[in-house]
Amino acid sequence: MSEIMEFELSKEFLEHFNPAVEERKDDFIRETLEGVNPADITELLEEFDAEDSKYVLELLDPEVGSRVIIELEEDIQSHFLEHFTSEEIAVFLDHLDSDDGVHILNGLPISKREEVITLVENEEKAGYLLDLLRYEDDVAGGLMAKELIKANHNWTIQRCIDEIRKQAENVQKIYSVYVVDDNGILLGRVSLKRIILAEDNAKIADIYDEEVIAVETYVDEEEVVQTMQKYDLEALPVVNVRGKLVGRITIDDVLDVITEQAEEDIQMMSGISSDVEEDDTVWIISKARLPWLVIGLVGGLLGAKFISLFETEIAIVPAMAFFIPLITATGGNVGIQSSTLIVQGLANSSVFSNSIFRKLVKMLAVAIVNGVILAIIVFGIVIFSTSDQTIAITVSTALFSVVLLASFMGTITPLILNNLGVNPAIASGPFITTANDLLGLAVYFFVAHQLYGL
Amino acid sequence: MSEIMEFELSKEFLEHFNPAVEERKDDFIRETLEGVNPADITELLEEFDAEDSKYVLELLDPEVGSRVIIELEEDIQSHFLEHFTSEEIAVFLDHLDSDDGVHILNGLPISKREEVITLVENEEKAGYLLDLLRYEDDVAGGLMAKELIKANHNWTIQRCIDEIRKQAENVQKIYSVYVVDDNGILLGRVSLKRIILAEDNAKIADIYDEEVIAVETYVDEEEVVQTMQKYDLEALPVVNVRGKLVGRITIDDVLDVITEQAEEDIQMMSGISSDVEEDDTVWIISKARLPWLVIGLVGGLLGAKFISLFETEIAIVPAMAFFIPLITATGGNVGIQSSTLIVQGLANSSVFSNSIFRKLVKMLAVAIVNGVILAIIVFGIVIFSTSDQTIAITVSTALFSVVLLASFMGTITPLILNNLGVNPAIASGPFITTANDLLGLAVYFFVAHQLYGL
Structure with missing residues (x-):
């Protein structure tokens, strides 16, 4: 058969599957899900409540069930596992690689973790899990699995193949065999092809590749990526x-890290403070959004206070008020653009990337080009539509100055934050806009004050 | 030896390497770069101009040289290749997988592409490249390589291993062997472990896994990811x-796609229109930033025009002008938050994700919570600091309405854009802020107008 095994989770399918779950039709469900990829079953179960999901899961082979659970989104997963006993969770762990297992453990209350581990049947696995629990989840040690194929450099290929056969059940995906000496020190690798x-x-000693790239357990996940x-x-x-081989990180975990980091950066840029999703409750979403809104509010109130210093001027020349949004919006836009470029530059930078001084000079050049062009456009339009030369000069001068200053702020803020060890993406958000x-x-009213001589 | 082969590109190293390149010390350079990972050589060469880089590259084995070139950033790569003749480029293509080769070809002027292909020595490779040139670079066909290990289902394992031996030189990394029938139709896969x-x-027929997931050539890169x-x-x-196996996509290419997409989304959110980097020239950066700045400018001018309608009111109550930035900034912040959540929801959505109606209801609930809290804060502060009840009511009412409206706009805009097939990330940028x-x-002055009865 030449079918492409992609499972289509359609509305029609759900209409058949739904009543079967409600009526607890074991056989129908077992048959329907036979051979379906665990990732697809996960997608399906996300449509059901925890109780129904648990019912379906218990009909499945624990091998499949454990894969289904690991594919669940983090918050759904830990909510879901509340419905399982420690014994039941231990059975899943028995069927999972240690990196996935420890991920599940980390979602459990601390008090429950050790209990679950003691219930894991496979003693080697239990030891792995205890080992991995010691690492923070954002370093290499927290991303790695203990399962891997190790070969002593003195072995023959045949011995190595026997070892693979022995380990085959424990190690789901083999990319390479790692070569170690008698003390377990990593020497190199041999590809399966070889x-x-x-x-x-x-x-093994004759064919292995010495040029193996490895990381130490404490290396940050960003460096791993x-x-x-x-x-x-x-x-x-x-x-x-000491150079002893203790685990391996696989690409699928790194893919998840990359996606998470990108989402986090974007949320930070948008002024959403914790990791929320559209699916979260109204209150969680509101809470995640409030802090930056309040900061923006305080900025706005300070702005109001500042403008009020010019109350008499505004009463005489109300036109001064007209261009307030133009000035603040341009400042915000320029600042976000600048900081985004700097943040992305920081993410991709090599050892020799431009010095801070060169970055600033370049940003200044870009700001002058854009500032001049914008100022000319605004001057032309204001002169044409109001014939008021003073206001045209005021607005375009202020605009030009704001572009320069906002560029400077947008450049320097992420650099400073980065030096302080804070994620610079935060600088591209409401922070820079408010500032x-x-x-x-300030620039606008200062310029107006000077030019109007009020 | 137990060394971890990570090459440290230090300032000290460069101080030794630099003069060697200038003085064209062939042997020193060859020896220094012996065994160094191509990705590291790439990082090194990015510090030199095209001429010096070309000189270093010509000292390397073309196998290594071709890897170095493929690791270069896209724009550096195509700039760099301008210094090579078609013959020289063809030599590199001979040493690269077809997906990397076609990537290089796509960076060349169209007129040069076919010429280069005719110069590729390996006829099979040339055919592959011609084949791949037909695909857009953002679909599965444009991401795939033609090199893969195929096995007929009637073969024995021994025959399959012989085939791997024959192909070993052409296929750099083997993850699985794909199983096909006599017509080349994909039937399944066998892992190397198996x-x-x-x-x-x-x-092969007895051991292969029928549950293989495949995509068709025209599938969009996002779906591939x-x-x-x-x-x-x-x-x-x-x-x-027709189900015939024509290529395979490897995870490293997908990783690049993910990173690129995330960068693009962030740039779009920041109002930077084309794919620019900090390293680009002042003019390219300015040009990429201008369009959204001009749109923001036009928005600001329209705002000015709008406020000018209330010129007499402002002259009488200048305090109305004070809160303009507060209102616009909060609207902008709320809009960006809402659209970001919607955009991320769209990216992660399953078939059964919330209906548009439910999304809107939820956003409305969040907006009411946040709007009420912000309005109370502002009301309190304004009353406390000005004792002007009318302005306090005006500002807090307007603020509440703006939070609702901006949430609505931030929710509906990305949904509409997504339906129109436009990347919804653009909605989280200057677009939504300006709107x-x-x-x-409008809301603020409308409310003020009503309450002041001017």
Whole structure:
């Protein structure tokens, strides 16, 4: 059969499946889900409540069930697991790689974690899990799995193949065999391709590749991502400080890290403070959004206070008020553009990337080009529509100055935050907009004050 | 030896390497770069101009040189290749997988592409490249490589291993062997692990896995990314409409697509119109930033025009002008928050995600919560600091209305754009800010006009 096994989760399917779950038709459900990819079952179960999901899950082979659980979104997963006993969770862990297992453990209350581990049948697995629990989840040690195929450099290929056979059940995906010495120190790797093509009595020592890239357990997840991306690796061995091989990170975990980081950066840029999703409750979403809104509000109130200093001027020349949004909006836009370019530059930077001074000079040049063009456009339009030369000069001068200042702020803020160890993406958000609003108002009223001589 | 082969590109290294390049010390350079990972050499060469880079590259084995070139950033790569003749480029293509080769071809002027292909020595490779040139670069066909290991279902394992041996040089990384029938129709896959563990005289037909996930050539790159991520695949076979196996996509290409998409989305949110980087020239950066700045400017001018309608009111109550930035800024912030959540929801949505109506209801609820809280804060502060009840009521009422309206706009705009097939990320950018500025002004002055009865 030549079918492409992609499972279509259609409305029609759900209409048949739904009543079967309600009526607890075991056989129908078992048959329907036979051979379906766990990732698809996960998508399906996300449509049901925890109780129904648990019912369906218990009909499945624990091998499949454990894969289904691991594919669930983090918050759904930990909510879901509240409905399972420690024994039941331990059975799932028995069927999962240790990196996925520890991920589940990390979602459980701390008090429950050790209990679950003691219930894991496979003792080696239980040891792995205890080991992995020690690492923070944003370093190499927290991303790695303990399952991997290790070969001593003195072995023959045949011995290595026997080892793969022995381990085959425990290690889901084998990309390479890692070569170690008698003390477990990582020496290199052999690809499966090489093993297939070698003679059975060849020695590992003769064919392995010494140029293996590895990271140490404490390396930050961002560096893990960069390393795997730069060298196009699908698996990355992890060593301890003494060079002993302790685990491996696979590309699928890194993919998840990349996606999460990108989402986090975008949320930070949008002024959403914690990791929320559209599916969360109204209150959680509101709470995540309020802090930046309040900061923006305080900025706005400070702005109001500032403008009120010019109350008499505005009463005499109300036209001064007309261009307030123009000035603040341009400042905000320019600031966000600048900081985004700097933030992305920081993310991609090499050791020799431009010095801060060169960055500032370049940003200044760009600001002058854009500032001049915008100022000319505004001057032309204001002169044409109001024939008021003073206001045209005021607005265009202020606009030009705001573009320069906002560029400077947008450039320097992420650089400072980055140096302080804060995620610079936050600088492209409401932070810079609020600061630039105030700056823009100050410049505008200062220029107006000078030119009008009020 | 137990060294971790990570090449440190330090300032010290460069101080030694730089003069060697200038003085054209062939041997020193060759020796220094011996065994260094191509990705590291790429990073190194990005510090040199095209001429010096070309000189270094010509000292390297073309196998390594071609990898170095493919790792270069897109714009540096195409600039760099201008210094090479068609013959020289063809040599690189001979050493690259067809997906990387076609990537290089796509960076060349159209007129040069076919010339280069005719110069590629390996005829099979030349055919592959011609084939791949037909696909857009954002569909599965444009991401795939033609190099893969195919096995007929009637073969024995031994025959399959012989085939791997024959192909080993052409296919850099083998994840699985794809199983086809006599007509080349994809039937399934066998992992290398399975091949190693099987008896030599076993038949492929007996051990292959029928549950293979594949995509068709015309499938959009975003769907490719989602499929590989969902099913944790490191390689994805590509079939034509008749189910014939025509290529495979590997995870490293998908990683690049994910990173690019995230960067693009962030740039779009920041109002930067084309794919620019900090390293680009002042003029390119300015040009990429101007369009949205001008749109913001036009919005600001419309705002000015609108406020000018209330010139007499402002002359009488200048305090009306004070809160303009507060209103516009809050509208902007709320709009960006809402659209970001919707955009991320769209990216992660399943078939059964909330209906538009439910999304709107939820956003409305969040907006009411946040709007009420913000309005109370503002009312309190304004009353406390000015004791002017009318202005306090005006500002807080307007603020509440703006939060509602901006949430609505921020929710509906990305949904509409998405339905029109436009990247909804654009809605989280200056677009929504500009629109919400105007909306905020209208609401504010409307409310003020009503309450002041001017």
